[in-house]
Amino acid sequence: MKDLIIIGGGPGAWSCAMTAINRGLTCAVVTTGKQFSGLTKAHLVTNYPGLPNISGEDLLDKMEQQARDMGCEVISGNARQIMPNGKNYMTLVGNDILDSQAICLALGASRPKLLPGEDTLLGHGVSWCGTCDGMFYRKKPVAVLSAWSGGVEDAEFLAGVCSSVDYYVLSKHDLPQDERIVMRPERPLSLEPSENGVRVNFDQGSAEYSGVFVFRPAVAPSTLLPGLAIDGNVIAVDRRMATNLPHVYACGDCTGQPLQIAKAVGEGNIAAISCAQDLAEARKGEKM
Numbered sequence: 001m002k003d004l005i006i007i008g009g010g011p012g013a014w015s016c017a018m019t020a021i022n023r024g025l026t027c028a029v030v031t032t033g034k035q036f037s038g039l040t041k042a043h044l045v046t047n048y049p050g051l052p053n054i055s056g057e058d059l060l061d062k063m064e065q066q067a068r069d070m071g072c073e074v075i076s077g078n079a080r081q082i083m084p085n086g087k088n089y090m091t092l093v094g095n096d097i098l099d100s101q102a103i104c105l106a107l108g109a110s111r112p113k114l115l116p117g118e119d120t121l122l123g124h125g126v127s128w129c130g131t132c133d134g135m136f137y138r139k140k141p142v143a144v145l146s147a148w149s150g151g152v153e154d155a156e157f158l159a160g161v162c163s164s165v166d167y168y169v170l171s172k173h174d175l176p177q178d179e180r181i182v183m184r185p186e187r188p189l190s191l192e193p194s195e196n197g198v199r200v201n202f203d204q205g206s207a208e209y210s211g212v213f214v215f216r217p218a219v220a221p222s223t224l225l226p227g228l229a230i231d232g233n234v235i236a237v238d239r240r241m242a243t244n245l246p247h248v249y250a251c252g253d254c255t256g257q258p259l260q261i262a263k264a265v266g267e268g269n270i271a272a273i274s275c276a277q278d279l280a281e282a283r284k285g286e287k288m
């Protein structure tokens, strides 16, 4: 059980981790990887104090290394779902569940763009989690639509459960090397219900499956943590970076403008301090 699980991997997350550790909290950062932070695309960063003329990628590497050196655990993977568990939280990462007393969301600004039809079919033939839902499609044909290498592990799991697995690439990534998985060249454009499950539509033609699994390196905040208050399309926070849910904080681009490194770092720092204060208060209350 960690005090704090931070979901991210950009400046907000690393800053939050460093201050949390300084404040005596145990913490882990769950991240899909630096390649999904917009900052890796910044050729040159000129407005981050103390580090003039550094590339975005180098800056991220330095931040991550600093957090690791301070004792931060780093867990690679996509946090798919966070569930309350009494006063604590359970975070589903790949096939593992991580327990923590508090959560900080440092998800960045990018929101997954869903395929037309995906939203309405979610839970009705479409799933975002092979491990959670694979057994519903035992000995049945399924499709995997993946935008990142994280989908490969799920496809391999499904290949052991389902009668067939067709794999479609939504964005370029390292592909499965498993003869049970059939690579399909078509580009899925939309999903719709069909007599036996779900129809995947292409530019020309379509294919039908009992189930369709879609994997991306990000999840919309309200899907990740049901009940989380959203303001427009950003996570609603107060000045302490606290959300509407107990011991859940957010920082960085996912809380809104300005989308800047210094703002993400500052908010990560505030979120960690608020978290340390709130957990100390809660523990005092438990002792009384």
Ligand SMILES: Cc1cc2nc3c(=O)[nH]c(=O)nc-3n(C[C@H](O)[C@H](O)[C@H](O)COP(=O)(O)OP(=O)(O)OC[C@H]3O[C@@H](n4cnc5c(N)ncnc54)[C@H](O)[C@@H]3O)c2cc1C
Residues within 6 Å of the ligand: 007, 008, 009, 010, 011, 012, 013, 030, 031, 032, 033, 034, 035, 036, 037, 038, 039, 040, 041, 042, 043, 044, 045, 046, 047, 048, 077, 078, 079, 080, 106, 107, 108, 109, 110, 217, 218, 219, 224, 251, 252, 253, 254, 258, 259, 260, 261, 262, 264
């Ligand atoms: C091309 C470009 C140039 C820029 N140049 C500058 C600049 O010069 N100066 C400046 O101040 N700002 C600049 N920015 C903005 C800056 O990059 C962002 O403000 C900053 O990176 C925000 O940090 P963050 O921690 O909020 O999110 P991000 O850096 O976006 O990191 C979020 C991370 O969380 C991960 N993640 C999301 N969901 C999950 C999940 N469910 N499970 C696990 N991991 C997850 C993402 O994959 C990503 O790695 C630039 C941005 C771009 C795109």
